[in-house]
Amino acid sequence: MLQRVFRGIVGGLVLAGGALMTFHSPNWIYFLVLVGFMLLQSAFTDRCPLIMLLEKMGMRQCEAESRPESPAVVSR
Numbered sequence: 001m002l003q004r005v006f007r008g009i010v011g012g013l014v015l016a017g018g019a020l021m022t023f024h025s026p027n028w029i030y031f032l033v034l035v036g037f038m039l040l041q042s043a044f045t046d047r048c049p050l051i052m053l054l055e056k057m058g059m060r061q062c063e064a065e066s067r068p069e070s071p072a073v074v075s076r
Contacts, residue, residue, distance in 0.1 A: 002059045006051055010035065 013035050021028035042048035 002051065002054055002061050005054060005059060006048070009050065010039065 014032065017028050017032040017035065021032065038049070042051075
């Protein structure tokens with residue numbers, strides 16, 4: 001659930017920034033750069049302020065995401 005909400009919020013921010021840049025002011029590109037930078041840094045550091053905020057608000061990971069992976073089967 002958390003990942004879906006995260007992707008929905010970020011997708012909305014990108015679409016809103018693109019629309020504002022197109023119809024309001026080209027300076028909204030800086031907002032899109034900030035969103036892109038935050039996504040890039042979270043990929044490297046595995047820390048995302050938005051996910052931390054959503055977790056503090058009580059949102060939990062999906063069961064499939066929080067379940068440990070099964071050990072790999074080794075073929076002989």
